[in-house]
Amino acid sequence: xxxxxxxxxxxxxxxxxxxxxxxxxxxxxxxxxxxxxxxxxxxxxxxxxxxxxxxxxxxxxxxxxxxxxxxxxxxxxxxxxxxxxxxxxxxxxxxxxxxxxxxxxxxxxxxxxxxxxxxxxxxxxxxxxxxxxxxxxxxxxxxxxx
Amino acid sequence: xxxxxxxxxxxxxxxxxxxxxxxxxxxxxxxxxxxxxxxxxxxxxxxxxxxxxxxxxxxxxxxxxxxxxxxxxxxxxxxxxxxxxxxxxxxxxxxxxxxxxxxxxxxxxxxxxxxxxxxxxxxxxxxxxxxxxxxxxxxxxxxxxx
Amino acid sequence: xxxxxxxxxxxxxxxxxxxxxxxxxxxxxxxxxxxxxxxxxxxxxxxxxxxxxxxxxxxxxxxxxxxxxxxxxxxxxxxxxxxxxxxxxxxxxxxxxxxxxxxxxxxxxxxxxxxxxxxxxxxxxxxxxxxxxxxxxxxxxxxxxx
Numbered sequence: 001x002x003x004x005x006x007x008x009x010x011x012x013x014x015x016x017x018x019x020x021x022x023x024x025x026x027x028x029x030x031x032x033x034x035x036x037x038x039x040x041x042x043x044x045x046x047x048x049x050x051x052x053x054x055x056x057x058x059x060x061x062x063x064x065x066x067x068x069x070x071x072x073x074x075x076x077x078x079x080x081x082x083x084x085x086x087x088x089x090x091x092x093x094x095x096x097x098x099x100x101x102x103x104x105x106x107x108x109x110x111x112x113x114x115x116x117x118x119x120x121x122x123x124x125x126x127x128x129x130x131x132x133x134x135x136x137x138x139x140x141x142x143x144x145x146x
Numbered sequence: 147x148x149x150x151x152x153x154x155x156x157x158x159x160x161x162x163x164x165x166x167x168x169x170x171x172x173x174x175x176x177x178x179x180x181x182x183x184x185x186x187x188x189x190x191x192x193x194x195x196x197x198x199x200x201x202x203x204x205x206x207x208x209x210x211x212x213x214x215x216x217x218x219x220x221x222x223x224x225x226x227x228x229x230x231x232x233x234x235x236x237x238x239x240x241x242x243x244x245x246x247x248x249x250x251x252x253x254x255x256x257x258x259x260x261x262x263x264x265x266x267x268x269x270x271x272x273x274x275x276x277x278x279x280x281x282x283x284x285x286x287x288x289x290x291x292x
Numbered sequence: 293x294x295x296x297x298x299x300x301x302x303x304x305x306x307x308x309x310x311x312x313x314x315x316x317x318x319x320x321x322x323x324x325x326x327x328x329x330x331x332x333x334x335x336x337x338x339x340x341x342x343x344x345x346x347x348x349x350x351x352x353x354x355x356x357x358x359x360x361x362x363x364x365x366x367x368x369x370x371x372x373x374x375x376x377x378x379x380x381x382x383x384x385x386x387x388x389x390x391x392x393x394x395x396x397x398x399x400x401x402x403x404x405x406x407x408x409x410x411x412x413x414x415x416x417x418x419x420x421x422x423x424x425x426x427x428x429x430x431x432x433x434x435x436x437x438x
Contacts, residue, residue: 017312017330020163020181020199035312036182036328036346038163038199050374053312053330053348054182056199056217056247068374071348072366072396074200074218076247076265082196082214101348101368102396102414104218104248104266119368120396120414120428122248122266136266136282136428166309166327166345182328184309184345200328202345202363202393220364222393222411228342228360250364250394250412268394268412282412282428 016053034071052101059085060107063093070101070119077107094129162199180217198247205231206253209239216247216265223253240275308345326363344393351377352399355385362393362411369399386421 004023008015013027017035021027025043033039034053043057046065051057053071060077063069077088089108093099097111100119111117111127118134118141127133132141150169154161159173163181167173171189179185180199189203192211197203199217206223209215223234235254239245243257246265257263257273264280264287273279278287296315300307305319309327313319317335325331326345335349338357343349345363352369355361369380381400385391389403392411403409404421413430424433 018164018310035330036200038181054200054328054346058217070368070373071350072218072364074248074265076216081216081244081246098373100373100398102248102366102394106246106265119366119398119416124265164310182346184327200346204363218364220394220411222362227362227390227392248394252392252411270411 028065046095060088061091061093064095064097066096067093068096068098069093070099070103072102073099074104075107076105079107097127174211192241206234207237207239210241210243212242213239214242214244215239216245216249218248219245220250221253222251225253243273320357338387352380353383353385356387356389358388359385360388360390361385362391362395364394365391366396367399368397371399389419 012030015033019033020038022041024041025039027045028047030048031045033051036053037051037055040058042059044062046063048065049063049067051069055069056074058075058077061075075091079089091105091107092110094113096114099117102120103117105123109123109126112129114130115127116132117123121134121138122136124137134141158176161179165179166184168187170187171185173191174193176194177191179197182199183197183201186204188205190208192209194211195209195213197215201215202220204221204223207221221237225235237251237253237255239257240259242260245263248266249263251269255269255272258275260276261273262278263269267280267284268282270283280287304322307325311325312330314333316333317331319337320339322340323337325343328345329343329347332350334351336354338355340357341355341359343361347361348366350367350369353367367383371381383397383399383401385403386405388406391409394412395409396414398416401415401418403419406422407419408424409415410426413426414428416429419425426433
């Protein structure tokens, strides 16, 4: 426990308030996690990622470096629950992608580099790099819209 | 307090991390509750129900046996808030129904047996048994969609 | 710490369970806050406001007296995250407005007096006083709808 704490401290990880971070989760340098978040078994979080308060990030999620995860973002790992663990699907958030507040991500998708997901959206498929997606289910936002 | 703890232990109930489970809530055999969830006054949870992390289940909700409640599911009991307690409405999730991550359920509805609600949906009316509903507000999903 | 506690007690503030309320947040008389909520730096909450469980209310939000904030309501302060603090935008909920369960509010908006926002909605613009808005993004609800 102390070992884990020292490791996180050395890496400049900051966890605010009460969180439930599994010991098997890998957190990169300078990661920040807001209060009341859960980071599950074996989750990988890259360097410099910021995770808002009240996020739920279960086993099977990979968040690459520099991504920004707003408050209350919910990831999943089980498309047709309840499924046995071997049927869980991976979800990847690529470098620099940003997920707005309250976003829900259905498992098995890849959110591309520097993509932006609008607040409150539900992501149900892959999002190409650099695009902005919004809505339920999330769709590509045309220019000028909101 | 110890009595309550013994009762839950005897029933094989597992509550992960910090939760706020009212002492008046009735939890069946083998119920599992994820961390940072609240289960309110007099809520009834049937045998084998699994409740994800960060769920909000206030007074007036009944969840029948074998249902699966994903992370961050929000129930309500007050349709035109703030209403006095005698105007609160009941919500029932029938046996084996499954609610995806981040679902919000407006009170006064019944989610039928083995129904499936897609992640991020907002349920505003009754859902018939066995059907799949998605969206905001949730509607019946046609085959092949999503 | 004790001073803060005495101040809140004198004002009849009730904070249920574990919450993360910044010391710089200003809470009015008789404010109630549900468990697992976070109220951030300098947030202003008027007299008699009721805040549900699991709400996220960051710096830059003002909630006027008598407003009702349902469970799991998420406010934001950063429209194009991550932005430096000087670019954060203010959000105001005027007197007596009511926000249903699970609402997400994109920053920089004003929710007018006695307005009502339906459960699960995502508010992306100003809501005039007295109107009911629902959906993602929230739009004015026509009479008779749901």
